[in-house]
Amino acid sequence: MNAQSAKHGAAAGNITPDRPDWTIDQGWDNYTADEHAVWETLFERQTKLLPGRACDEFVQGMQALPIGADHIPDFRRLSDVLIKQTGWQVVAVPGLVPDEVFFDHLAHRRFPAGQFIRKRDQLDYLEEPDVFHDVFGHVPMLMNPMIADYIQAYGIGGLRAQKLGVLPNLARVYWYTVEFGLVTQAEGLRIYGSGIVSSYTETVFALDDASPNRIRFDLERVMRTNYRIDDFQETYFFLHNLDELLELGRIDFAPLYERARRQPDLEPGEILPDDEVIARGTGRYHSARHPAK
Template sequence: MAVEPVVYGASDRPPRGDYSRAGADYTCAQDYDAYTPADHDTYRRLYERQSALLPGLAADEFIRMLPSLGAVDRIPRFDEVNERLYKATKWELVGVPGLIPEVPFFTLLANRKFPVTDWIRKPEEFDYIVEPDIFHDLFGHVPLLFNPVFADYVQRYGAGGLKADSLDACELLSRLYWYTIEFGLIRQPEGLRAYGAGILSSSGELRYSVTSPEPKRVPLSLERVMRSRYKIDTFQSTYFVIDSFEQLFEMTAPDFTPVYERVKQLEEIPA
């Protein structure tokens, strides 16, 4: 069954990835033999550069869990990561050809399956890539899925996304994902640290988000984050700060229906 490629917003860029390989749920097998020596070298160099930047900028729990990915000198095999991940939190990685629609994405998360793009950027995209690739998804997202509290938050987010779809509130909920799972900051005893995958996989935004005097850093609240638009092609102007992963999990416990109703009556906050 063919599935349609997905692109960001109004982008006229051709979709990356081979969607003909995907099933109805948008997942596909990791074609490990298709990776070239150059692909493995790109992953190795990205991992080497990014891991060296983490001390003093990344959340302690992320740094502690990063070795759980396994291989650092080549692209990891999903099945090898899954052996460790399932034992830790009952999550597993599934391959996808690229971006996928909201409902299949939410469905996978609700079932503790994390979609990982199976292709890697080209050498000329080493410093910046618009779409998430395997390095962003593996390095940025997967280490914290070994943390039981954060892993439960991501599952609860997925279940909430399926409900949001029925309430015409996916855009509001997507902002929570963006400002927590992708671009979240956490306050530790030593100071601010990054835990969002979009920050952790970016050499430039990692230091900027934590140390620059330019962006606003706001305590996370549901209504504020759902009103806030975001940027996909530049560093963020605003970051939301949590005190613990337990705070994230507890925040997603209530029914969001009345929150959506209130937020829809309020003005959006520009990115």
Template sequence: MNLSAATPEATEASFAGTMTAKLKEQFDAGLLSGQELRPDFTIAQPVHRYTETDHAIWRKLYDRQASMLQGRVCDEFLQGLVTLGMERDRVPEFDQLNEMLMRATGWQIVAVPGLVPDEVFFEHLANRRFPASWWMRKPEQLDYLQEPDCFHDVFGHVPLLINPVFADYMEAYGKGGLKAARLGALDMLARLYWYTVEFGLIRTPQGLRIFGAGIVSSQGESIYSLDSASPNRIGFDLKRIMRTRYRIDTFQKTYFVIDSFEQLFDATGPDFTPLYPELAALPTLGAGDIVAGDQVIHAGNREGWADSDDI
């Protein structure tokens, strides 16, 4: 997914080159070879192409994360993992997961080779389809890779789609994304996705817990996000988040904390159309900034923060 365009014209102009290069890269890597790429950028999950190494990596990552997330991840995620009956020994077949997912919330997983166009991504979400990369990371990428693989997409994202409120939020986000693409506001909406769906924390009676998939699927960030004194932890504020840049190359400088999934859904329910010009007139904030009005749960000590630019 590419959410960096500033205007519809820029989106269209840059997209063709980006997608052509990305699809060529995916083809050269064998991610498309011998498979039909449908108009919606989905493919049939090529289950036959998973190797014993792929299954071993899935098993190692699953065991590591499932064990360490106890007491760290929100109960809704753990319940989703149990309800789905997700396999730990091998890469799951999407069709099997979809049987339970469809019964629970009407969502389904669709296989994609990797990057898909913005509007295709939003169209899938708006129709309760979650695009998941089919391929598994390599052994040398166990702890970090630049693009989301099957483990990140399936283990990290899918369990929460069992939760009715979060499932509704994701559908609403997809519909909002289609509108934002027409209004040239994808950069602002991308920040909302990043700081909630990917790197969100939630307040519970037991303390802060993880719900973002980018944290859930990362051993290092599962520890860092809750235990490190380095990052800021700030209460959820929709407008604040949509003005805040983020990190793609390091752990986050700031995590935003919701009180509940209901709060998240209610805050993002109204039409964002009048919000975009209001936010565009305000300065964009750095990933590590703390500003007046923030509900500061923890002010980070900034130790180890990278000097490279925020996105």
């Protein structure tokens, strides 16, 4: 989706924020019947696919929140439940927001969610996160205290990383955990990353396809690893349990940034000799889609 006219909100370049924090009113009463129907389509097909694929914490969070198939959730009702459980709230934004605004929201336990919903011809791919990605994908995990603390720590760390000029390294950590992370549970490998759990096609690809690598998460390694923003990931990193995210929130990243500066970046599909690999991918999907020039 490259056409300017196909973009939404801030990404379309037609939004001038009225508030310094870029928040807007969700305008829940303004959603059309067709927009609620798009939510229903997305919700029903994803909830049919996720049993046995999503992690236990996602399932528990979804069950505890006022999220259903019949309509786009009201951020006020979501926040009422979240605040009591983990101190978080959901705030509406017009789309992607500047980094410093995003980090400040997270640092203060406010999750900025796009309030628009994709069109019917964009069910499987949308360049900019919409209300389905942000609410269905992210909010259930915010009910979990470990994830809630980790994402707040990420917001605080993001503000520091900006000042140090190392934001790309930290962004990779967020990408490969919060957005595209896997975790091992008693029944096997499960999804906790919102970018996967809100995507019908990537849910299947991340767990079932032979093409991607599935590698044990290592912080320094992930800081050096580029990622794909235009397609499925070539590598997914897994945790043994979500408790590991709390440890990341306690680490002093400064020396890690320094070491990362002195080493080359890694390509998304690259495997290192000391990687703990649970599945070495064939790379077939990306070789066909993105042939070497």
